[in-house]
Amino acid sequence: MQPYKAWLFSDVIEKNKRVFKIPVYQRNYDWTNIQCEKLFQDIMKANQRDHKHFMGTIVYIVGLDGSTLNEVLIIDGQQRLTTTYILLKALFDASKGISVRIEEEIKEVMFNRNCDEKYKVKLKPIKSDNNQLLLLLKNKFDDMDRNSNIYKNYVTFKKLIADTLASGLELRDILDGIKKLEVVEIVLD
Secondary structure (H helix, E strand, O other): OEEEEEEHHHHHHOOOOEEEEOOOOOOOOOOOHHHHHHHHHHHHHHHHHOOOEEEEEEEEEEEEOOOOOEEEEEEEOHHHHHHHHHHHHHHHHHHOOOOHHHHHHHHHHHEOOOOOHHHOEOEEOOHHHHHHHHHHHOOOHHHOOOOOHHHHHHHHHHHHHHHHHHOOOOHHHHHHHHOOEEEEEEEEO
């Protein structure tokens, strides 16, 4: 076991050729708008104070798939990881037509490069959540289950982002806050 502090954005999610798989025995994604709003507030405070924000632990086992991609089997932290991924998608969508630079930066983090199409998306939740996440990432909002927490939290983050921009802050402020999320990364042998 190797525990160490890591930045969620740059040390955990950003790595290319990595797929985070949520095992079937894990619970569904169940964070609500209350947890998402709290996380967003923490992100904005971290940016405002130029301070890191400890988000918890990410525990996983690393495997290797035949395509040289690292398959990371998430043991603990799937709710935090999924929520961050949904937030990044909402921020990515908000940056369209406003900041190509932020749009490209988020795209580089959310998706694997130079690999087979089926490995582009870095997060693979359990089946029902994965279906909703793929619809979200393909902008097929009308096909999404309105009762899905993935859909509901995406809508929550879109509103929080819009409110933040309306208050005079910028997309960069939100992204910089996300970059201040710190986790303890534990890799099991």
